[in-house]
Amino acid sequence: xxxxxxxxxxxPYQLPFHYGALHNIGLDFLIDPEPxxxxxxxxxxxxxxxxxxxxxxxxxxxQLYFAQYRSGAGVTxxxxxxxxxxxxxxAERLPEVSYAEYAQGHDQTKLLGIARxxxxxxxxxxxxxxxxxxxxxxxxxxxxATMPSLNGPEAEDWQVTCRSAELTPQGExxxxxxxxxxxxxxxxxxxxxxxxNTPITGYGTDEAGRALAGPMSVYAPYTWHSxxxxxxxxxxxxxxxxxxxxxxxxGADVGRDLERLLGGAPAAGAWxxxxxxxxxxxxxxxxGG
Numbered sequence: 704x705x706x707x708x709x710x711x712x713x714x715p716y717q718l719p720f721h722y723g724a725l726h727n728i729g730l731d732f733l734i735d736p737e738p739x740x741x742x743x744x745x746x747x748x749x750x751x752x753x754x755x756x757x758x759x760x761x762x763x764x765x766q767l768y769f770a771q772y773r774s775g776a777g778v779t780x781x782x783x784x785x786x787x788x789x790x791x792x793x794a795e796r797l798p799e800v801s802y803a804e805y806a807q808g809h810d811q812t813k814l815l816g817i818a819r820x821x822x823x824x825x826x827x828x829x830x831x832x833x834x835x836x837x838x839x840x841x842x843x844x845x846x847x848a849t850m851p852s853l854n855g856p857e858a859e860d861w862q863v864t865c866r867s868a869e870l871t872p873q874g875e876x877x878x879x880x881x882x883x884x885x886x887x888x889x890x891x892x893x894x895x896x897x898x899x900n901t902p903i904t905g906y907g908t909d910e911a912g913r914a915l916a917g918p919m920s921v922y923a924p925y926t927w928h929s930x931x932x933x934x935x936x937x938x939x940x941x942x943x944x945x946x947x948x949x950x951x952x953x954g955a956d957v958g959r960d961l962e963r964l965l966g967g968a969p970a971a972g973a974w975x976x977x978x979x980x981x982x983x984x985x986x987x988x989x990x991g992g
Contacts, residue, residue, distance in 0.1 A: 816904030838907030
């Protein structure tokens with residue numbers, strides 16, 4: 704077999720892209736496989752939906768990340784709507800894993816990856832880079848987000864609302880007013896587990912119909928929470944009530960796809976990552992005299 708050439712790296716970008724900090728929350732939903740198969744056939748025909756006990760897996764994640772460049776810095780927020788999938792031509796290499804095993808990184812072939820259906824982003828440069836480097840279906844949006852922080856009250860809750868936006872002819876982001884969807888997770892008092900689930904393989908399909916895969920490495924464990932077994936003893940609610948995704952505009956493309964994929968399925972798991980701090984400016988003190 705003739706070796707395949709590597710996809711080109713579009714100027715002015717260079718790879719790998721290095722994150723200076725990353726804050727990330729993801730929700731997983733075990734769903735009816737038929738809508739997932741139909742969307743994959745439409746967007747990524749070289750891929751097949753992963754099977755977890757007769758269910759497909761919808762994985763939606765929010766990212767806040769920082770990157771430092773030679774001439775400055777950038778802060779980006781985005782949400783990925785993904786179907787967990789694998790290359791159909793490599794089906795015989797796929798290990799048999801349950802959802803919990805997949806979520807904890809047991810598939811070390813990394814054939815089980817995220818097939819991106821929608822990627823919504825508030826940074827025009829990141830939108831362009833995602834499209835041209837990784838064939839991501841990436842387009843503008845903006846976000847209202849509340850998340851755990853060492854600079855705020857102690858809490859393990861996340862709330863993210865994604866709103867519409869557009870790019871101006873000058874390439875700048877213009878915010879809209881329409882709320883597209885929201886996701887939330889309250890992980891307070893839930894037992895999390897450190898998991899080695901990266902590199903995460905991200906799948907894309909370019910304009911010529913060529914499928915490509917790009918791995919993303921995170922240099923510390925994620926924390927995964929199973930939402931299937933309920934909250935700890937004495938907690939007033941169940942863990943599966945702690946996380947949800949709500950479609951706010953069912954007429955938008957992303958809202959229509961999310962409603963069809965979700966079909967009322969509860970969240971099966973939540974995973975998060977927060978970059979550790981690298982410095983701290985401490986409390987001052989008075990000088991005597």
